[in-house]
Every structure is written in structure tokens, then in C-alpha cells.
Amino acid sequence: MSAQKKAANLDEYLKAPSLFGFGIGRIMTIVLMVLLFILPLIAWYMGNKFYLDFSSRIVCLAIAAVSLNLILGFGGMVSFGHAAFVGIGAYAVGIPSHHGYESAWLHFPLAMIAAAFFALVTGAISLRTKGVYFIMITMAFAQMAYYFFLSLEEYGGDDGMTLWSRSDFGFLNITDKLTFFLLSYALLALCIYLVFRIVNSRFGMVVRGCNSNEARMKSLGYNTYAYRLTAYVISGAMCGLAGALMANLQDFITADTMTWTRSGELMFMVILGGAGSVFGPIFGTGVFLLFEEILSAYTIYWHLPFGVLLILSVLFIKGGVNGLIQRAWKT
Amino acid sequence: MSTLFLIQLLNGLQLGVLLFLLAAGLTLVFGIMDFVNLAHGSLYMLGAFVCASLTFFTGSFVWGVVFAIPIIAIIGYLFEVLIVRHLYESNHLDHVLATFGIILIADTLVQLSWGPEGIAIPLPDYLSGQVEILPDIIFPTFRLLIISSGLLIAAGLYWLITYTRLGMLIRAGASNRTMVSALGIDISTLFAGVFALGAVLAGVAGMLIAPITEATIGMGNDIIITAFVVIIVGGIGSMKGAFIAAILIGIIDTLGRSFLKDILEIFNESASAETAGPALSSMLIYIIMAIVLALRPQGLFPPKVR
Numbered sequence: 001m002s003a004q005k006k007a008a009n010l011d012e013y014l015k016a017p018s019l020f021g022f023g024i025g026r027i028m029t030i031v032l033m034v035l036l037f038i039l040p041l042i043a044w045y046m047g048n049k050f051y052l053d054f055s056s057r058i059v060c061l062a063i064a065a066v067s068l069n070l071i072l073g074f075g076g077m078v079s080f081g082h083a084a085f086v087g088i089g090a091y092a093v094g095i096p097s098h099h100g101y102e103s104a105w106l107h108f109p110l111a112m113i114a115a116a117f118f119a120l121v122t123g124a125i126s127l128r129t130k131g132v133y134f135i136m137i138t139m140a141f142a143q144m145a146y147y148f149f150l151s152l153e154e155y156g157g158d159d160g161m162t163l164w165s166r167s168d169f170g171f172l173n174i175t176d177k178l179t180f181f182l183l184s185y186a187l188l189a190l191c192i193y194l195v196f197r198i199v200n201s202r203f204g205m206v207v208r209g210c211n212s213n214e215a216r217m218k219s220l221g222y223n224t225y226a227y228r229l230t231a232y233v234i235s236g237a238m239c240g241l242a243g244a245l246m247a248n249l250q251d252f253i254t255a256d257t258m259t260w261t262r263s264g265e266l267m268f269m270v271i272l273g274g275a276g277s278v279f280g281p282i283f284g285t286g287v288f289l290l291f292e293e294i295l296s297a298y299t300i301y302w303h304l305p306f307g308v309l310l311i312l313s314v315l316f317i318k319g320g321v322n323g324l325i326q327r328a329w330k331t
Numbered sequence: 332m333s334t335l336f337l338i339q340l341l342n343g344l345q346l347g348v349l350l351f352l353l354a355a356g357l358t359l360v361f362g363i364m365d366f367v368n369l370a371h372g373s374l375y376m377l378g379a380f381v382c383a384s385l386t387f388f389t390g391s392f393v394w395g396v397v398f399a400i401p402i403i404a405i406i407g408y409l410f411e412v413l414i415v416r417h418l419y420e421s422n423h424l425d426h427v428l429a430t431f432g433i434i435l436i437a438d439t440l441v442q443l444s445w446g447p448e449g450i451a452i453p454l455p456d457y458l459s460g461q462v463e464i465l466p467d468i469i470f471p472t473f474r475l476l477i478i479s480s481g482l483l484i485a486a487g488l489y490w491l492i493t494y495t496r497l498g499m500l501i502r503a504g505a506s507n508r509t510m511v512s513a514l515g516i517d518i519s520t521l522f523a524g525v526f527a528l529g530a531v532l533a534g535v536a537g538m539l540i541a542p543i544t545e546a547t548i549g550m551g552n553d554i555i556i557t558a559f560v561v562i563i564v565g566g567i568g569s570m571k572g573a574f575i576a577a578i579l580i581g582i583i584d585t586l587g588r589s590f591l592k593d594i595l596e597i598f599n600e601s602a603s604a605e606t607a608g609p610a611l612s613s614m615l616i617y618i619i620m621a622i623v624l625a626l627r628p629q630g631l632f633p634p635k636v637r
Contacts, residue, residue: 078423129624130628133567135424143614147614148614267424271424301439303435303438303439304439306432308432310435311432313428315418
């Protein structure tokens with residue numbers, strides 16, 4: 001059904017996704033990125049550390065959402081186990097730290113390599129399946145990773161482990177909240193630029209082609225499996241980076257970040273923002289975390305309105321917040 | 332050893348039977364309506380809580396179950412009419428997200444109505460005892476009841492699907508939905524009915540387990556994932572597959588949890604078996620699922636026509 005829809009506005013589909021979108025979308029994304037940069041700085045200037053940390057959280061999770069968007073939004077691979085990569089990235093910081101290796105130049109590459117390796121192994125098996133089987137097998141692998149880390153008694157087991165000192169970058173001191181925010185922001189910008197370049201490259205066109213019609217891509221002579229697997233591994237590595245940042249932000253690492261409900265939340269952030277648009281996941285993550293923050297301040301039962309919002313957004317909002325703005329502008 | 336093994340085998344059978352009750356509803360809904368229902372576990376939880384309240388109200392667990400069943404059927408029916416029905420046309424991703432939202436709502440509503448604590452359901456005396464089924468093998472009566480009623484329900488479902496007109500419609504709907512509606516069958520009523528049936532099966536599973544584990548919030552969220560493993564291993568849409576896979580997964584999971592550590596220690600006497608055992612046994616069913624999907628992506632017993 002969606003393939004037909006896509007064929008109907010083929011011109012729009014083939015048009016390369018611009019970095020900042022078109023029309024109102026362009027203005028909105030620039031405004032959003034500027035706000036996401038300026039507001040935390042103002043909060044820091046006013047001495048409000050809470051909002052600075054909150055913004056850092058949005059930025060870190062946005063990296064995870066952007067990485068998921070690469071395969072879910074553009075590649076059409078509905079990964080229901082992306083939280084596993086966040087967790088692996090986090091443990092890649094925690095475990096070396098536990099043994100006294102605190103260099104960020106070890107932690108961050110390790111996080112990305114470990115996540116990429118996990119993505120390579122699980123992706124190689126998962127990508128043999130389609131549709132709901134893919135959703136479920138990615139979830140199964142994430143559950144395996146969850147139980148694996150849960151059983152590591154030496155690294156905290158189900159109590160989680162505290163990160164006594166943050167990763168050491170040498171010249172950068174990320175214990176400072178502002179420095180941490182700026183680093184995360186820079187990494188987010190880098191990831192977005194990377195995704196933008198990927199989806200517009202020849203490689204990205206093939207991956208997007210597999211999403212709309214895999215049989216056709218195959219008959220054009222592409223090894224679609226290899227292309228999708230590569231995209232899956234890139235996405236996993238990027239998400240591992242997000243995990244390494246999250247571990248440093250929270251100074252605490254727990255296997256709970258890998259449960260399937262977390263994967264569901266990540267998926268929701270991507271969909272809420274508008275899957276398949278470069279900046280969409282940032283909208284989604286921002287709106288999601290703001291909602292969580294505001295609602296949980298009012299009531300401990302904040303999951304209730306949150307669930308209602310989730311259902312309503314699935315039933316009535318197509319293309320997420322980003323698409324909503326685009327349509328409001330067009331009419 | 333052999334006594335323990337037999338008892339664990341029975342415990343595994345009991346888990347398998349419960350998993351079948353959940354998986355049967357899931358696989359019906361999935362096979363016929365192509366709908367991924369993560370919130371199936373919420374019906375399991377609601378079954379347990381409604382039954383708990385009714386048990387205290389009527390003073391008897393049996394009456395609690397009898398009155399809870401129609402209530403769960405109505406909840407399932409409303410659920411289908413209000414939300415699920417509008418999602419059949421969307422893709423699986425939307426199903427996952429919307430039903431994820433329903434889980435959040437159901438968990439919170441249960442917390443609002445019954446409070447955050449779990450509720451223990453008292454059993455009548457004649458059910459809370461133990462029986463000696465074989466010499467030296469003593470097993471709780473209630474667990475035997477779970478196994479036998481589960482098998483009975485499985486037999487009933489088999490009869491319903493193979494020999495009745497409704498079952499014929501269900502099978503026809505699973506293989507070609509459009510043709511069934513073209514032949515003048517009110518497909519939306521059929522769907523709502525099937526959904527309510529699935530809800531009742533899940534609810535009954537919740538009612539049966541609640542006296543053992545208590546009714547707790549989020550109790551459905553763990554078992555629903557296992558139930559998904561079951562229907563994927565068995566082949567989505569296949570009732571036979573769901574039954575065999577449920578019993579298999581139930582027994583493997585239970586035996587893995589009790590004996591895997593000992594088996595590992597035979598091969599490896601170091602302390603690593605101490606930690607690897609529990610980890611491996613929790614992962615066992617997911618490993619099985621990954622192997623099945625890698626070798627036979629359509630599951631062990633896929634339905635014939637799709």
C-alpha cells in the first residue's frame with residue numbers, strides 16, 4: 001500500500017532529501033537546531049544545571065534515534081532491538097573503566113566497534129527474515145544481550161554499575177556539564193550530516209530502493225542483502241556511540257536500558273518525529289522527552305496520557321511532527 | 332534426580348500450557364487479521380486482576396473465574412471495536428506502536444484501580460493441597476488443574492476450529508480474508524469475535540497463574556514476549572504450531588533454568604559456569620528462536636495457504 005503511495009508521488013520521492021528539508025520544514029529545522037543549542041547555553045548562564053543536563057539527554061538520545069532512523073525510516077528495516085546497541089555502547093564505557101582504563105579514546109571507538117560487531121552478527125541472521133519476523137528477531141537478540149549483561153555479576157548484574165569517573169578525553173574535561181553538552185551536540189551534528197550524506201549517496205539510494213521494492217533492486221543486479229546489512233552495521237555503530245555518551249551523562253550503567261520497552265520508546269521517537277526525514281528524529285526525541293518531563297511533573301500516572309498520545313499519533317498523524325508542520329504549511 | 336526431573340517436566344508442561352493459551356489468541360489474531368498485538372499481555376494481566384476482585388467479592392476462586400470470563404470478553408470486544416479495528420489497514424510498525432501505547436494505558440489504569448501492590452488470590456482448600464501422582468512424586472493440585480484445564484481448552488479449540496461453522500470461517504479467513512467477505516460473511520463481526528475469543532484465552536491464562544504468582548502490574552509484559560517467541564517458532568497463524576511450540580518452549584525454558592547450570596559444571600568446573608548458567612538459561616528460548624528463524628524463516632509449522 002505504501003509502495004503505491006510512494007509511486008504516486010515518485011517525483012517527490014526521488015528528490016534527494018535536502019539537509020534542512022524544504023519550505024517551512026527548512027525554517028523549522030534550523031530554528032530547532034539553533035534553539036537546541038541556545039536554550040541550554042542560556043540555562044547554563046542562569047546557573048540552571050538541570051536544564052543543561054536535560055538538553056544533553058535529548059541530544060544523546062537523538063543520536064540513537066537518528067541512527068535508528070537510518071535503517072527504519074530510510075531502509076524500512078523495523079528494528080525492535082535498537083536499545084541493545086545503546087546498552088552495549090554504555091557497557092563499553094563501564095567495563096574498561098571498572099578495570100582502570102579511563103581513556104575516552106579507548107571507550108568511544110570500543111563502543112562503536114562492539115555495537116557494530118553485534119549488529120554484524122545479529123543483522124546477518126535477522127536480515128534473512130522479513131516483516132514481523134524481522135521485528136521479532138531483532139527484539140529477541142536485544143533480549144539475549146539484556147540477559148547477558150544482567151548476568152554479569154562482576155559488572156553490577158541487575159543492580160547496575162556506577163561510573164566513578166567519566167571518560168577521559170585528555171584535553172577535554174567532560175565532567176564539566178557544559179563541555180559535555182557541546183561535545184554531544186557536535187557529535188549529533190556530525191551524525192546528522194553523516195546520515196544526510198549516506199542517504200543521498202549511491203549506497204543510500206540502493207538502501208532506500210530496497211525499502212520501496214526489493215525485488216526490483218535485486219533484478220537490477222544489486223546484492224540487496226549486503227547493502228542492507230551494511231546500513232544495519234552503520235546504524236548499530238552510531239547507536240553504540242549514543243550509548244557511550246548516555247553512560248557518561250548518567251554516570252550509571254544498567255542493563256535496564258536494553259529492555260524491549262526502551263526499544264519501543266526509541267521507535268516511537270523516530271515515528272513521532274517523522275521517519276525518513278533527516279531531522280525528524282530530533283523533533284521526535286525532543287517532543288518525547290519534553291512530554292515525559294512535563295507530564296511526570298504533574299502526575300505519577302503520566303504513562304496514561306502518554307499512551308493515549310501514542311495511539312492518537314499512530315491513528316491520526318502520518319509523517320510525525322515534521323510531516324504535520326509540512327502539511328500545515330502547504331494548506 | 333529423576334524425581335526432580337519429572338517434577339520440573341510437569342512444571343514445564345504447566346508453563347507450556349499457559350503459553351499456549353496466550354499464543355493461541357495471538358496467532359489467531361495475527362493469522363486472520365494480520366495484526367501484531369503487543370497488548371495481548373495486558374489482557375492476561377486484566378484477567379488476573381478482574382478475577383482477583385471477583386474472587387474477593389464472591390468469596391470463591393471458581394466463581395471469580397466464571398464471572399471474570401465474560402468481563403474479559405467484553406473488554407476484548409471493546410478493545411477491537413475502539414482501537415484495533417482502525418489499524419488493520421496500517422503496517423506492522425503502527426500496530427507495534429499503538430499496542431505499545433495500550434500497554435502503557437492498561438498498566439496505569441490497573442495501578443489507578445487496584446493500587447501498585449500485587450494481589451494474592453486465595454485458593455479454596457480442595458485446590459491448595461498436594462497429591463501424590465506417582466510413588467514419591469508429589470505435585471500441587473492446582474498446578475495439575477492448570478495443566479488439565481489448559482489441555483482441555485486446547486482440545487476444545489481444536490474441536491471449534493476443525494468441526495464447527497465458526498471454525499471453518501476462521502480457517503477460511505486465515506487463508507483468504509477478501510474471499511470470505513465476498514461470500515457474504517460479516518467480516519468485521521467475525522474479527523471482533525475472534526479478538527474477544529483471543530482475549531478470553533489470554534485472560535484465563537492470567538486467572539490460572541494469579542493464585543501462584545499474585546496478580547501484578549506488568550505481569551503480561553514479560554510473558555507476552557515469550558508468547559511471541561512461541562508463535563514465531565511455531566509458525567504464525569498455525570494453531571498446531573502454537574501448541575507444539577508452546578509445550579516445547581515451556582519445557583525447555585523450565586528445564587534450562589533448573590539443570591543448565593549443573594550441566595555446564597560437568598564440562599567446566601570453574602566459577603564461570605556459576606554465572607554463565609543463569610544467563611544462558613534466560614537466553615535459551617531466544618537462541619532457539621534465532622536458530623529456527625535462521626534455518627526456517629516461516630516457522631516450524633507454517634499454515635498451508637497464505
